[in-house]
Structures are given as structure tokens and as C-alpha cells.
Amino acid sequence: MSTTDPAAPVRATLRAVFGRGLPAFAALAVAVALTAALASPPDRLQGELVRLMYVHVPAAWTAFLAYGVTLVAGLVWLWRRAAVWDRLAAASAEAGVFFTGLAIAMGAVWGRPTWGVWWTWDARLVTTALLFFVYLGYLALRRAVDDPVTRARRSAVFGVVAFAMVPLVHFSVLWWRTLHQPPSLLRPAAPAIGGGMLTALLLSVLAFTALFVLIVRTRMRLTAANAALDVAELTGAEPVAGDAVTAPRREATR
Amino acid sequence: MTALDPRPPGIVRRYRLLAMATTGVLAVLVGLLLFGNLNGNLVYYLEPEEALAQRAAQSEGTRFQLGGLVAADSVVAEPGLVRFEVTSSPGPDGVRVPVEFRGAPAQLFGAGVGVVLEGSWQGPTFASDSMKVKHDENYQPPGDGGPA
Structure with a gap:
């Protein structure tokens, strides 16, 4: 280290974890989306409440994207058996659970003034809650298995099967009578969203996608560093046996 | 499973049985949702x-x-x-x-x-x-x- 700046190692670590270009792009995308969402016109019926759509809808779509990535990464892991695909599947599922929870919370906040209730037992809300809990189960499964290969195999299969929830959630508003409105954009007919609102929504989707990529990449780097640390501790400098008089540290801490 | 699979055949068979059972249960559930009279209760x-x-x-x-x-x-x-x-x-x-x-x-x-x-x-x-x-x-x- 030739530099005398004491913050330099911290900055280097932050760069290694978060990267340099992607956080800047995500921040820019969020700033642009926020501006567009605030500048877009109010709705003729809901008024300012429509602005919650720019969080609720992208959050739900990003969650769908995340579970799709978990599905594909799981399939590729089953095919190639490389640990990086398991890390991608896990990181994406974590992000997906976060965005599902965000969509449910923002939907409740929107539903209270619009519908008159925070929650109702209609098909879209119930299937979304199920989706949330199924992927919480995925995360629980990952914590329940110690062996990395067994964990990767079981969670890959879980991730593939659990993805069936995503089309169920999307089509729930078409298959059953619901209080929740049917799709405005992801439908065969033309979008049912007026000019400035559609632009703001698409910019928000871009911002959420950038955030998702950033979160997943950061989580993957942290998980990889954690795994490397585990390996280093297991095969590291401490004598395993022979000259060990006291019990090894790993035993004592359990 | 291929010949390269190091797992003993008993484990493979057990997993296959589990996978088939899970698929079967899922198929029944989806069938009930789509074609059964369950829709009458989901109105x-x-x-x-x-x-x-x-x-x-x-x-x-x-x-x-x-x-x-x-x-x-x-x-x-x-x-x-x-x-x-x-x-x-x-x-x-x-x-x-x-x-x-x-x-x-x-x-x-x-x-x-x-x-x-x-x-x-x-x-x-x-x-x-x-x-x-x-x-x-x-x-x-x-x-x-x-x-x-």
C-alpha cells in the first residue's frame, strides 16, 4: 500500500462487493424513474394514488423475473453442476422474496384508499401470498441443508417446481373473479395505460431491474466470499489433529 | 441415471419415487383447480x-x-x-x-x-x-x- 489514505482499503472492499458502474447506473435509473413518476399525470379516477403503481407493478414483475432466474439457474446447475449457478439461484430467490413482499405491502397501501380494504381473500392476493411463502420455504430449505451439493440439488429442484406459482399468480385475475384488476399491459390487447403513465411505468421497470441485477450480483459475491472463507477455515493453518490437546475451535463454538 | 452417477441405485430409486409422487400430487391439484368443481367454491x-x-x-x-x-x-x-x-x-x-x-x-x-x-x-x-x-x-x- 503506497497510499496514506486510511479509507482506501474500505473503498477497495466496497468496490469489490458492489462494483463501480452498475451502482451508478442503478442510481441514475432510479433518479430518472422517480422524476418520471412524480411528473406523470394523476389518474382521472384514483388521482395521486396511481403513483403507487410505479412501485407495486415493477416490484411484482421483478419478483417474477427473479423467480425465472432462479428456475433457469437451477436447471443449469442440474446440467453443469457448477457452484456459481447455485449461488445465482439463491441470490435471485432472495431478491424475489424481497420484491414480492414489497409488492404485497404497496398493494395493501393502495388497496386501503382505493378498494376500502387493506386485504381481501381474492385469488390474486391469495396466490401472491402463497408465492411469497413458497419462496420463503425455498430460503428455509437452503438453510436447513449443510452439504453444499445436496443443498444445491434440492433447492434447484424446488426452484424449478415452485416456478409454477408464477403463471398461477399472473393468470389468477383471468381465471377467477377477483377484486384485483386484470393486467393493463401484459395482455394481448393494447396497453390500457395513458401516455405519461406508461412511460413512467416502463422507466420504473428499468430502475427495478437495474436494482435487481445489483442486489443479485452483490449477494453472489458475498456468498462466494463466504464459501471461500469456509473452505479456508476447514483446510487452513490450524492443525487438525496430532498436536491438538484441546478440542478444536469449531467444536467448542457449537 | 448414467453410469457415471456415483450414488448407489437405492438412493436414485428413492428420489425418483419421491419426484413421481410429488409430480402426481401436483397434477391432481392442478387438475382440481382447472376442471374440478372447486371453481364453484372459489367464486x-x-x-x-x-x-x-x-x-x-x-x-x-x-x-x-x-x-x-x-x-x-x-x-x-x-x-x-x-x-x-x-x-x-x-x-x-x-x-x-x-x-x-x-x-x-x-x-x-x-x-x-x-x-x-x-x-x-x-x-x-x-x-x-x-x-x-x-x-x-x-x-x-x-x-x-x-x-x-
Whole structure:
């Protein structure tokens, strides 16, 4: 280290974890989306409440994207058996659970003034809650298995099967009578969203996608560093046996 | 499984059995959802004509949810009470059900909006004490055409 700046190692670590270009792009995308969402016109019926759509809808779509990535990464892991695909599947599922929870919370906040209730037992809300809990189960499964290969195999299969929830959630508003409105954009007919609102929504989707990529990449780097640390501790400098008089540290801490 | 698989055949067979059992259960569940009469129990609200058709079979006071559009020019507000008609279609040809709603109507309530009401039959009137406004999928700036 030739530099005398004491913050330099911290900055280097932050760069290694978060990267340099992607956080800047995500921040820019969020700033642009926020501006567009605030500048877009109010709705003729809901008024300012429509602005919650720019969080609720992208959050739900990003969650769908995340579970799709978990599905594909799981399939590729089953095919190639490389640990990086398991890390991608896990990181994406974590992000997906976060965005599902965000969509449910923002939907409740929107539903209270619009519908008159925070929650109702209609098909879209119930299937979304199920989706949330199924992927919480995925995360629980990952914590329940110690062996990395067994964990990767079981969670890959879980991730593939659990993805069936995503089309169920999307089509729930078409298959059953619901209080929740049917799709405005992801439908065969033309979008049912007026000019400035559609632009703001698409910019928000871009911002959420950038955030998702950033979160997943950061989580993957942290998980990889954690795994490397585990390996280093297991095969590291401490004598395993022979000259060990006291019990090894790993035993004592359990 | 290929010859390269290091796992003993017993484990592979057990996993295959588990996978087949899971697939089978899932197939039955999906089949029930799609084709079974389960759909009859998953109805979130009844349309006005369905509600009228079921009225004879129901005992007085059976609670259910009625959904439809608030008929134009039918809203009459009285102290603590709103009377209006729920119809199945915006035109004049829809089946209409008179509704007596007690309580404060939801913020976006008005003629032409979709509502889901919880309550029961009281004679020919549907008496309700719980209202949810159904927002449709159309988002438009004000003054952009369409029914306001």
C-alpha cells in the first residue's frame, strides 16, 4: 500500500462487493424513474394514488423475473453442476422474496384508499401470498441443508417446481373473479395505460431491474466470499489433529 | 441415471419415487383447480343474475358477496345509508338488484364504478354493510376521454 489514505482499503472492499458502474447506473435509473413518476399525470379516477403503481407493478414483475432466474439457474446447475449457478439461484430467490413482499405491502397501501380494504381473500392476493411463502420455504430449505451439493440439488429442484406459482399468480385475475384488476399491459390487447403513465411505468421497470441485477450480483459475491472463507477455515493453518490437546475451535463454538 | 452417477441405485430409486409422487400430487391439484368443481367454491362474488337465481335456495340472512356496476342515476344518499342499484352491464338491459348500504361508502364510490358488496337478502333488497370498490385496469389522465 503506497497510499496514506486510511479509507482506501474500505473503498477497495466496497468496490469489490458492489462494483463501480452498475451502482451508478442503478442510481441514475432510479433518479430518472422517480422524476418520471412524480411528473406523470394523476389518474382521472384514483388521482395521486396511481403513483403507487410505479412501485407495486415493477416490484411484482421483478419478483417474477427473479423467480425465472432462479428456475433457469437451477436447471443449469442440474446440467453443469457448477457452484456459481447455485449461488445465482439463491441470490435471485432472495431478491424475489424481497420484491414480492414489497409488492404485497404497496398493494395493501393502495388497496386501503382505493378498494376500502387493506386485504381481501381474492385469488390474486391469495396466490401472491402463497408465492411469497413458497419462496420463503425455498430460503428455509437452503438453510436447513449443510452439504453444499445436496443443498444445491434440492433447492434447484424446488426452484424449478415452485416456478409454477408464477403463471398461477399472473393468470389468477383471468381465471377467477377477483377484486384485483386484470393486467393493463401484459395482455394481448393494447396497453390500457395513458401516455405519461406508461412511460413512467416502463422507466420504473428499468430502475427495478437495474436494482435487481445489483442486489443479485452483490449477494453472489458475498456468498462466494463466504464459501471461500469456509473452505479456508476447514483446510487452513490450524492443525487438525496430532498436536491438538484441546478440542478444536469449531467444536467448542457449537 | 448414467453410469457415471456415483450414488448407489437405492438412493436414485428413492428420489425418483419421491419426484413421481410429488409430480402426481401436483397434477391432481392442478387438475382440481382447472376442471374440478372447486371453481364453484372459489367464486369471489356473485353477479346480479346469479344472486337472483340463488335467492330462492338461500335462507334469509345468508351472507355472500355481490359484485357489479353501480347503475347510473340510481344513487340516493340518506343519513347513514346509501341506496343504489347494482347491474351486470353498463347498458339499460342489465339485470338490476336494489341495494341498501349502511355505513360510509368507499372513497371512490360513485355511479358507474364496480363494487363488491358483502351482505344478505332482505326481501327483494340486498342489505349490505361492507363495500369494496373494484378499480378497473384502465389508467388515464383526466380529460382523456372515456367514461369519467
